[in-house]
Amino acid sequence: MQAETGSSAADTAGRVAGSPGRARAAYRAQLLYVRVMMWLVGRLLQAASAVDPVIRAEVAALPADFTFAMRLSSGLAGLSMRRDGERLATRKSSAGESLSLVFEFKHLTHAFLVLGFVEGTARAFANDRMTLSGDAALAMKIVRCLNRMEALVLPKFVAARAVKRYPQIGLGTKLGLALKIYGRFLIDLFGG
Amino acid sequence: MRRDFYEFFCPVKTVAGYKALEHMAFELRSRGVSRPLVVSDRGVVGAGLVTTVTEALAADGISPGGLFDEVPPDSSIASVKAGVAAYRAQDCDCLIAIGGGSVMDTAKAINILATEGGDDIRPFAGVNNLRRPLKPFLAVPTTAGTGSEVTAVTIIKDEEAHAKLPVVSPYLLPDVAVLDPRMTLKLPPQITAATALDALTHATEAFTCLAKNPVSDAYATTAISGVARWLVPVLEEPSNAEGRLELAQAATMAGIAFSNSMVGLVHSLGHAVGATAGVHHGTCMGIFLPVVLEFNLEAREREIGELLLYLSDAETYAATPASQRATAAIARIRSLKDQVKSLCGLPRSLSETGQVRREDLDAIAALALDDGSMIMNPVEVSLEEARALLDRAW
Numbered sequence: 062m063q064a065e066t067g068s069s070a071a072d073t074a075g076r077v078a079g080s081p082g083r084a085r086a087a088y089r090a091q092l093l094y095v096r097v098m099m100w101l102v103g104r105l106l107q108a109a110s111a112v113d114p115v116i117r118a119e120v121a122a123l124p125a126d127f128t129f130a131m132r133l134s135s136g137l138a139g140l141s142m143r144r145d146g147e148r149l150a151t152r153k154s155s156a157g158e159s160l161s162l163v164f165e166f167k168h169l170t171h172a173f174l175v176l177g178f179v180e181g182t183a184r185a186f187a188n189d190r191m192t193l194s195g196d197a198a199l200a201m202k203i204v205r206c207l208n209r210m211e212a213l214v215l216p217k218f219v220a221a222r223a224v225k226r227y228p229q230i231g232l233g234t235k236l237g238l239a240l241k242i243y244g245r246f247l248i249d250l251f252g253g
Numbered sequence: 254m255r256r257d258f259y260e261f262f263c264p265v266k267t268v269a270g271y272k273a274l275e276h277m278a279f280e281l282r283s284r285g286v287s288r289p290l291v292v293s294d295r296g297v298v299g300a301g302l303v304t305t306v307t308e309a310l311a312a313d314g315i316s317p318g319g320l321f322d323e324v325p326p327d328s329s330i331a332s333v334k335a336g337v338a339a340y341r342a343q344d345c346d347c348l349i350a351i352g353g354g355s356v357m358d359t360a361k362a363i364n365i366l367a368t369e370g371g372d373d374i375r376p377f378a379g380v381n382n383l384r385r386p387l388k389p390f391l392a393v394p395t396t397a398g399t400g401s402e403v404t405a406v407t408i409i410k411d412e413e414a415h416a417k418l419p420v421v422s423p424y425l426l427p428d429v430a431v432l433d434p435r436m437t438l439k440l441p442p443q444i445t446a447a448t449a450l451d452a453l454t455h456a457t458e459a460f461t462c463l464a465k466n467p468v469s470d471a472y473a474t475t476a477i478s479g480v481a482r483w484l485v486p487v488l489e490e491p492s493n494a495e496g497r498l499e500l501a502q503a504a505t506m507a508g509i510a511f512s513n514s515m516v517g518l519v520h521s522l523g524h525a526v527g528a529t530a531g532v533h534h535g536t537c538m539g540i541f542l543p544v545v546l547e548f549n550l551e552a553r554e555r556e557i558g559e560l561l562l563y564l565s566d567a568e569t570y571a572a573t574p575a576s577q578r579a580t581a582a583i584a585r586i587r588s589l590k591d592q593v594k595s596l597c598g599l600p601r602s603l604s605e606t607g608q609v610r611r612e613d614l615d616a617i618a619a620l621a622l623d624d625g626s627m628i629m630n631p632v633e634v635s636l637e638e639a640r641a642l643l644d645r646a647w
Contacts, residue, residue, distance in 0.1 A: 183628050187463035187515070189260040194380045197419075197625025204628060226633035 091173045096138045098176035099131065102207070103140035103151040108245035109210040110148040113238055116209050119202045120149055129162035129195070129203055130154055133172055149206070162195035162203060178215070181223045182207060213238050259466035262423065263509045265403045269432035269502060274306055277349070277391055278313030280429045284389040286347040288318035290340045290367075292360040293351045297395055298322045300439050303351055306393060319343030321363075328358040329410045330418075334372045336363040347389035350427075351436075353448075357392055357401035361425045362409050364390050374409055375418060383422040392427035395436045397500040398448025398535055400455055400508015402430035432501040434494040442488055442597035445500070447535030449487075450593070452504040453480040453586075454519050454538035457560065459510035461546070461553045462517040462629040473510035477563040479503030481589065488596040517630035518621075519545045522642065525620035530609040536600055539593070543586045544646045545630075546579075548638070552631040554579045561585065603647045614643045 110116045123144050132139025132154075141154035166172035171190035174180040182204055185191055193200050208224045213235060221227045268276050281287060289310075293303050298320075307317055321339040324332055336359060340348070348367070350360035362374050368387040369377070377383060392402035405425045409418045437445070456476035459469050480503045487496040522545070523537030546557050558578030562570040564585040573581050590601045600606040609617075618639040621627070627634060634642075 183463060186628055188258045189464075190258065192380060198623035201623045201625065201627055224633070225631070 088169065091169055092137060095133070095169060095172045095176055099138050099140040099172075102131075102176070102210075103142060104246055104249065105214055105242060106142065106206060106210050107149055107151055108242045108249060109213060110206065111245050112241040113209065113213060116206050117147060119206050119209075120144060120147060123199065123202060124161065126161075127199065128152070128160045129164070129199075130160050131164040132166070133169055134165045134167055134192075135169070137169070138172070160195070162193070162199050164191055164193055164200070164203075166191045175223075178211075178219050178223045181225060183225055210242075214242055259464070259468075259513075261466060261468040261513050263403060263426075263513070264423075265426050265509075266429045267403075267432065267505060268429055269505075270498060271434075272309075273431050273433040274309035274393070274435070275312065277306070277393075277429075277431060278310050278315040280391060280431075281310075281315055281347060281389065284347065284428065286389050287315055288343070288345045289315070289347045289349045289391070290336070290343060290345040290363070291317045291320045291322075291349050291351060292324065292336060292356055292363060293320070293322045294324040294326075294356055295322055297352045297356070300395075302395055302436055302439075305435055306349070306351055317349070318345035324352065324356045324359045326355055327410045328355045328362065328408065329412055330374055331412065332359055333362040333366065333374050333409060336360075337366040337372055340367045347391075349391045349393065351393045351395060353394065353396040354399035354401045357394070357399070357427075358407040358409065360390065360392070361407035361427075362420065364388055364425075365420065374420070375411070377420050378418040380421045382420070383424040385424065387424050390427045391429045391431060393431045393433070393436060394501065394504070396440060396444060396448045397437050397497070397504040398451035400452065400504055400511065402427055403505055403508040404512040406512075430505055432498065432505060434498040434501070437497045437501055438492060438494065440491075440497075442491065443599050444535075445491070446484065446488060446593045446597050446599045447533050447539065448504065449480050449484045449500055449535075450539035450542070450590075450599075451535035452476060452500070452507040453484075454523075454542050455507035455511040455516060456480070456503075457542060457546070458516040458519055458629075459507070459514035460560065461549060461556045461631065462515060463631055464514040464629055465556070466514060469510040469514040472506040473514070474559075474563045476503040476507035476510060477560065479506070481564045481585075484589065485592050485596065488593065515629040516626050517545070518548065518627065518632075518634060518642075520626040521621040521624035521630070521634075522617075522639070522646070524624050524626070525617045526603070526609060528620065529613055529617050530606070532603075532606050532608050536606065539590055539599065540602055540606075540646050541642070543583045543590070544642055546583050546586070547645075548634075548642060549630065549632050550579055557582055564589075603643070611647070614640060614647075618643055 110120050127144040130139055130141040141152050142149045143152045175185045211223045212220045212228050319339050321336045348360050348364050350357050364387045365377050394402050405423050407420050411418050456473040460473040479499050483496040483499040487493050519541045522541045526532050526537050527534050561578045561582040564582055593599050594601050603609045621639050
């Protein structure tokens with residue numbers, strides 16, 4: 062058997078590693094996108110829970126001290142929310158805290174698929190892309206809130222990929238509620 | 254580009270068939286243990302099934318360290334506490350569960366405390382809160398339906414909080430599932446039928462819901478064939494040992510399938526009816542299965558059509574036009590329910606149970622919507638649609 066020379070060993074290592082620079086750049090881009098989307102989803106859900114009666118009804122059925130988080134298992138990105146009276150509000154998370162509900166993506170790419178609207182929340186669960194810790198009944202309420210919010214704030218052709226069945230909402234109703242949600246989002250953002 | 258992805262996990266060793274119980278001593282010894290705590294309930298003990306197991310163990314030189322037979326119909330924190338006290342008092346080193354779903358659940362919870370110490374199961378509630386393997390655990394099911402012998406879940410009733418505590422961890426999986434036809438020979442006809450329909454529903458939902466995958470499909474379809482082929486012959490001849498073993502195997506395979514692919518709307522509705530009206534889980538499954546399959550046709554017509562092959566035979570499947578296979582499969586399930594009703598009186602509808610009040614249907618629909626199984630159903634379900642399905646099942 063011929064011993065591998067120094068240069069051929071380097072070639073082999075290069076082939077095995079592929080293109081680490083490109084992979085790192087793609088990873089960083091995905092992480093940035095996921096962080097931005099997690100922030101946006103939290104803020105939009107907060108706004109939607111203040112103006113949409115369907116989401117408000119779901120929030121009203123949550124325990125008064127309800128908290129939840131959606132995050133990467135690596136801890137590199139996440140959003141955390143709590144019930145604040147009759148609406149949901151974003152909150153700061155801290156290490157080791159106990160939450161009512163935690164959705165955890167097993168990998169960044171899995172979160173990227175869901176937050177990039179390539180894959181819906183239910184499909185992500187079905188594909189074992191995330192784990193759930195906490196009461197399943199509460200999780201169902203939050204999933205319905207997320208689905209409703211997405212159906213209201215996203216164009217139909219995008220939202221239809223994120224939910225199992227796009228809800229029957231008239232265009233006028235959808236636009237009216239979307240305007241209210243984005244308005245509330247801006248007030249929360251700049252109005253304190 | 255397809256982005257399909259799935260995980261499949263089942264490390265449980267299955268020991269099945271003639272004299273399977275006699276293999277248990279070997280299984281214990283090969284794991285370096287010899288003093289099992291036998292966990293069971295009074296009914297199973299009264300039927301002589303625990304004696305059958307202990308005699309099989311004794312023939313090969315193993316004597317149980319103790320017997321804990323105080324498992325109630327719904328596993329409870331108190332019974333888990335009493336069970337682990339018995340485990341410690343008798344200086345046991347492993348567990349054998351002999352019974353149905355409640356016995357299995359209790360034994361899994363006792364095993365957590367026997368390994369981790371303490372007498373409170375509540376800190377372990379939730380998903381993946383166990384960090385190491387538990388004591389060796391053999392499961393001997395005496396019903397053919399729940400599939401608990403191959404699932405990584407236990408649900409314990411918290412009487413104080415009026416809530417159910419689920420614990421989910423791969424470490425809860427038994428080391429060995431022992432399927433011996435002697436264990437189900439004396440199962441009453443209605444329980445035989447209800448548990449078999451439970452297994453049929455586990456397999457059917459695993460095959461038709463969102464998390465289906467090629468490996469669980471193989472288990473699910475074999476399980477469906479087993480129930481379809483053997484349920485009626487066993488009800489006609491309860492001492493049919495071959496049929497009993499086939500049903501037990503079908504239930505275990507259905508358990509492997511659904512513990513990997515989950516269940517859907519049939520279970521959501523069934524859990525809600527069970528919690529509200531106390532109807533037996535398997536009976537609920539039989540009631541809702543055809544109704545929900547009709548509802549899911551809009552998203553799963555091809556898969557439901559494929560079920561015809563496993564519910565009937567190759568000739569029937571080939572002779573049925575592809576466009577009619579789904580409705581033919583659902584009709585086959587209805588026909589099976591009719592046969593079961595005539596043989597043992599198992600209710601086919603909510604009204605036939607005599608336990609459900611029509612005025613509770615609104616609350617049942619709302620409860621079903623919050624059930625965790627709902628997320629895996631291939632079709633989104635609104636409150637109004639859930640309510641309409643209850644009317645259809647009435």
